[in-house]
Structures are given as structure tokens and as C-alpha cells.
Amino acid sequence: MADKIDVLIPDEKIDARIRELAKQIDRDYAGKSVVFLCTLKGACFFACELAKRVTIPVFMEFIRASSYSGKSSTGNVEMLVDVPVDAVEGKDVLIIEDVIDTGITLSNVKELISGRNPASLKVCSLLDKHECRRVEFEGDYIGFTIGNDFVVGYGLDWDQKYRNLPYVGIVR
Ligand code: IMP
Numbered sequence: 691m692a693d694k695i696d697v698l699i700p701d702e703k704i705d706a707r708i709r710e711l712a713k714q715i716d717r718d719y720a721g722k723s724v725v726f727l728c729t730l731k732g733a734c735f736f737a738c739e740l741a742k743r744v745t746i747p748v749f750m751e752f753i754r755a756s757s758y759s760g761k762s763s764t765g766n767v768e769m770l771v772d773v774p775v776d777a778v779e780g781k782d783v784l785i786i787e788d789v790i791d792t793g794i795t796l797s798n799v800k801e802l803i804s805g806r807n808p809a810s811l812k813v814c815s816l817l818d819k820h821e822c823r824r825v826e827f828e829g830d831y832i833g834f835t836i837g838n839d840f841v842v843g844y845g846l847d848w849d850q851k852y853r854n855l856p857y858v859g860i861v862r
Pocket residue numbers: 732757787788789790791792793794795796839840841842846847848
């Protein structure tokens with residue numbers, strides 16, 4: 691039987707919020723260019739939509755990180771796809787994520803990328819499940835703060851399914 695998915699955030703609302711975020715990024719990075727460091731696979735839908743609405747020059751780079759828990763909360767990240775050092779060194783880098791959940795992945799990724807000496811390093815996430823944090827982590831640009839439901843769509847998957855839904859939904 692097909693899974694039932696309830697719409698949590700419809701596509702028009704996502705679109706409107708992306709336009710607001712783009713304006714904010716245009717203001718904050720005025721006169722500069724920005725490297726969108728998109729985390730695969732989930733954030734690529736959001737990153738492309740956002741990049742199309744930002745008017746300053748955007749350079750697209752991609753990483754794919756896999757976090758695992760160890761003794762310390764940070765430093766346990768394996769880069770399955772990595773970005774060359776010269777693509778971030780001395781650049782204004784904005785990590786683009788689909789959702790911040792426990793915060794573990796992004797705090798690891800941020801630490802690793804900051805070791806490559808970007809001029810600045812910030813994080814933009816479509817979704818923030820703020821109440822699910824296991825490590826302290828704050829995004830700089832957040833599309834929507836949501837509860838602790840497992841969500842799919844707009845890049846987010848459930849066993850690789852549902853990434854291409856145009857809205858964010860909850861699997862029932
Ligand atoms: P965390 O912040 O280290 O817990 O990991 C965030 C990652 O977990 C995201 O990049 C997603 O790949 C995945 N994730 C967390 N919550 C969800 C969800 O509700 N739906 C789909 N993927 C999720």
C-alpha cells in the first residue's frame with residue numbers, strides 16, 4: 691500500500707520563504723560573491739532554488755558527509771564527496787543543508803571546512819528541528835523551524851524515496 695503523506699509546508703510557502711532568504715543573502719553579502727556548499731543529496735533541491743533567486747554571484751560546490759557517533763561529539767565525519775581546498779579557502783562560504791536535526795553532521799562539517807580557512811563560513815538550512823539537538827548548533831539562515839516529525843520531500847528522503855515531492859510532508 692502507498693504511504694500516506696500529509697503536507698506540512700506547501701510549495702508556494704517554500705517558494706515565498708526562499709525568496710525572502712535570497713534577499714537576506716543579497717543584503718548580507720552585498721558586493722561579494724558566495725560559495726554555496728551544498729550537502730548532498732538532500733539539499734540540492736533547496737540550494738538550486740535559492741541560488742536562482744540570489745542576485746550576487748554564486749559558485750556551486752558539493753559535499754557528501756556521513757557522520758558517525760564516537761567518543762566526542764565532533765570530528766567524526768567522513769567525506770564521501772569532498773570539495774577541493776581552493777574552492778573554499780579565502781572564500782565566503784555558505785553551507786546549504788536540508789534539515790538540521792541533532793546538529794551532529796553540521797557541527798562536524800563546519801569544523802572540517804573552517805580548517806580550510808574560508809573568509810567566512812555560515813550555514814543556511816531549509817528546515818530546523820530545533821528541539822532535536824544533541825549538540826549545540828545554530829544555523830545562520832533558517833527557512834522553517836519544525837517539530838520532531840520525520841519529514842520528506844523538497845530533497846528530503848525516506849530510504850531514498852520522496853525527494854522529488856514539491857512540498858515538505860510527513861509520512862503517516
Ligand atoms: P543531524 O543534524 O546530524 O542529525 O543530521 C541531519 C541529517 O539527517 C540531514 O541532513 C538528513 O539527511 C537527515 N534527517 C534528519 N531528519 C530528517 C527528516 O525528518 N527527514 C529526512 N532526513 C532527515
